[in-house]
Amino acid sequence: MNAFPASNLIVSVAFVFALATMVLGALIAVGSRLLIRSVCGLAICSVGLAGLYYFLHSPFLALMELLIYVGAVCVTVVFAIMLAEPTEPKNEEKRGPTLFWGGTALAAAVAIFWSLWWLGKSTGWKTPASRLTDGSVKAIGVSLLTTYSMAFELISVALLVAILGALAIARTGRTKP
Amino acid sequence: MLKLLSTEPVRLLAFLVGIMAFVGLNAAYLVWVERKGAGRFQRRPGPTEVGYAGLLQPIADAIKLLSKQLIVPQGVDAALFRVAPLLMMAPALMSLAVIPFGPSLAARNINVGLLLIFALGSINVMAIMLGGWSSRNKYAIMSAARVVSQNVAYEIPTLLVVITMIMITGTMNLNEIVRQQAGAFWHWNVFRVWVNPLMPVTFLIFFICMLAETNRAPFDMAEAESELVAGAYTEYSSMGFGVFFMAEYANILLGCSLATVLFLGGWQSPFGILPGVLWFLIKMYFLVFAVVWVRWTFPRTQFYGLLNLSWKLLIPVSLFTLILSSAIMKLY
Known part of the structure; x- marks a missing residue:
């Protein structure tokens, strides 16, 4: 090889x-x-x-x-x-608020990045002796329906809510102009 | 030197060149097949002038397209406008890497091959949409909007059918799927009615969805010439259009290859003897011919008819086959 x-x-x-x-x-x-x-x-x-x-x-x-x-x-x-x-994008924007919020966002991003980096550095990551799963479809399916079934179901509930919300908006949009 | 030539990277490079040549040649000559077929279906001879029976016509077309100026019209989003055709072509080329053409003739025999094809296939929609949007043209934008709703509608039955197939075969490795269909032709997935009595229907749904996803007539809403000039491709000239055109044929090639692998036994021979690349090509080109056949015999559907077909017929039926085959698997 x-x-x-x-x-x-x-x-x-x-x-x-x-x-x-x-x-x-x-x-x-x-x-x-x-x-x-x-x-x-x-x-x-x-x-x-x-x-x-x-x-x-x-x-x-x-x-x-x-x-x-x-x-x-x-x-x-x-x-x-x-x-x-x-x-066309609008070019007329006030500089002051943009700079303020941009600076705040940059500071927050740097802070989050630095803390994550610090967390990753300072945690003693243990390497498992062997690979836990082979990443095959079967292994993923089994873990989705056993270990992570709660997260799986919650995601499906979130999707259901999204679909219902879209339906509700579409319906009111049609009846009331 | 010989040792170097037999290493993995060299093999992959050979496959890369081979696949690109295969797609290029096919895209060129499928246009010829299309035009000849169209001619015959309409009781006229088709191209005859360039070469014997018009066989050099694709080369003449290519030279014509290459010699034209590549115009980027004023007001378009130039970067996206240039990127869109490439974005359409590249996924088809990449997907062909996992198609097993023969028992040991696949560039990459990976375990999630089927998923790879659908993951890359989803980029096509993005390509047409970006092409249409960046053109800043009303026809192109209408076409892009149509393409999205069409592809979203037809991706669902396709994926349902594919999930049924994954459940039956138990793998996403395409070569393994072909290997399971060994034996005479009644072992092919399309005829395995004891696994699921609706197997031929499943194949039909897959084929229809493949037509819709590659934007072929009767579902060619992206490029409805009589309504939208040339749809998303209206502003493209020269090889910008040429690449879109080639990508359409590359996608047909990919779709037919996938149908062959999933349902028609891939490289297995129909009599159980002498499996090989030849059988794969025969089956694939038969399907390609069927695609041309459908295009010139069915008129273009209306857009509402297209969506109704997917949402009211194909999705319920494919859901039913999914439930039926899982019930049969559980019971037996």
Whole structure:
């Protein structure tokens, strides 16, 4: 397997590529003035994240990330933008509040990032002796219906509420103009 | 040197080149098949001028498209406008990596192959939508809106059918699915009525959904020429349009390959002897021909008819087959 020259280097380059894709996507998502480009940034970020999942030996999770975030969430958001956004972005914005809220958000983000980093550094992570599951469909299905059944059911309740809410809004929108 | 050539990266590189050549050739010559087929169905000869029976027509078309100017119209969102065709083409190429063309002829034989195809397939919608939206054209935006509702509507029955198949086969590894269908043709999933008496119906639902997801007539709402000029592709010229066009055929190829693998026994031979790549290609091209056949014999449906078909017929039936096959699995 490792007979190919510099195979470790190729793997590292692929890892850095996934990482760079994610950071680039996140930067586009935050920095773009056009809403539609921000969504594209989110999609790119999700693709990079899927790459990182793949490096963590979870191909199932990686593909689910693609299917749900790129294929469902981003498409829905783009669809909403198509219905709502005016074509040209408004340039008339007051600088003061923008700077204030932007600075607050930046400070909060840095604080959260630093504390997470500190938590990750200072916790003594134990490496399990063997892989807990093989990441196969069967293992995921069994754990969803046994260990994590509560979370699974809660998510389905959340989705049900969302669907009911959409139905309620659509219904009142139709009867009362 | 020989040792180097037999390593995994070299094998993958060979598959990469092979798949790209396969898709390119097929996209070119399926256009020829399409035009010939259209001609025959309408009692006219189709292309005859360039080469014998018009066989060089795709090359002439390609040269024509390549020599045209790639226009990015004023007012479009240039970056998204350029990216959209690529975003349509790349997932189809990537998905073909997990299709088992023969007993040992698959670029990557991964355990979640089926999921990979659907994960990447969901990017197509995004591509057409971005193409339509960035064109800043009323027809294109209408087409993009249609594509979304159409693809969302047809993704549900497709996934329900696929879940039924995963339950029956118990795996998402495409090569394993083919291996389970070994033997004569009544072992193919489409004929295994003792597992689920509605298996042929399931195949039919999958095929219809595949037509809808690849935006083929009678469901070609994205590019309804008589209503929307060229839909999402209206503003594209030269190879921008060419790549969209090729991607459509690449997606047909992928859909037919998937139908072959899931239902028609992949590379298994119908008589139980001599399995191989040839059988896969025969079955796949038969399905491709069926796609062309359907396009030129059915008129385009109305948009409401399209959505009604999915929500009122295909989804309930596919849900029923899912429940039925799980009940049969539980009882026996």
